[in-house]
Amino acid sequence: MSSFVTGQIIEARCSRCKDVTGHVIMACLDGMPIKVECRACGSVHKYTAPGAAPRRKAETTVRVKAGHGRAEAVEATVKAEKAITRLMCEKPAAEPRLSRAQKDSIRKAEENEQRWNQAVNSIAAAPVPYSISGSFAEGTLVEHPVFGVGAVLELLPPDKMDLLFREGVKRLRCVC
Ligand SMILES: [Zn+2]
Structure with missing residues (x-):
């Protein structure tokens, strides 16, 4: 040799x-x-x-499991190959992939924050501290100990109001 x-x-x-x-x-x-x-x-x-x-392309051995047809085994092998190819070809994503629901909720949160910013900036008066027995007019700013500053969107007589906070709209108790 x-x-x-x-x-x-x-x-x-x-x-x-x-x-x-x-x-x-x-x-x-x-x-x-x-x-x-x-x-x-x-x-x-x-x-x-x-x-x-x-x-x-390198040949891949197709393993046929007991109780499975060859077609199924081939399909499984093709799937596995595709997964491997994906793993090898894909660059690590800069951002984690988000589901449609996650994207929607992020978009909604952004829209809400924008809306909240506009509302807060358009009201000149200083925020009034929130109190369950307080009486607030639409369009005033209210300062809540947990949610922060919010704008009164709508009064819901007799004892509720909707407020726009940075994190979203909340319905709180008040005296209308
Ligand atoms: Zn050559």
């Missing part, structure tokens, strides 16, 4: 030229070339014997 040495020129299949070309052995393992440099295109790649078929 002939043994190869580093620096030796051999014929090998070049993955870039897609042809059998002269290659310089760059590295050997157990007398077999493992890394070669194509003399035609200069690319360095794994050694592929001249007789070997052009490298295609």
Whole structure:
């Protein structure tokens, strides 16, 4: 059995030229070339014997589970392959992927905050401290110990009102 040495020129299949070309052995393992440099295109790649078929997508062994048809097994294998390809090709997303519901709630929160900002900025008067027995007019600012400053949107007689806070609209008790 002939043994190869580093620096030796051999014929090998070049993955870039897609042809059998002269290659310089760059590295050997157990007398077999493992890394070669194509003399035609200069690319360095794994050694592929001249007789070997052009490298295609690696074949995947399809394992057929007991009680499962081959079609199912093939489908499962294809799914697994796709998942692996996705994992290898996908760059880590800069932001976590959000569901439509999450996106909606973020958008709503942003819209609400904008609305709240406008409301608070448009009212010149200083906020009135909130009290369950207080009486507030629509369009006044109320300061709540938990929710912060809110604008009275609507009075709901006899004893409730809707207030726009930074985190959303809240219905609170009052004396209308
Ligand atoms: Zn080449």
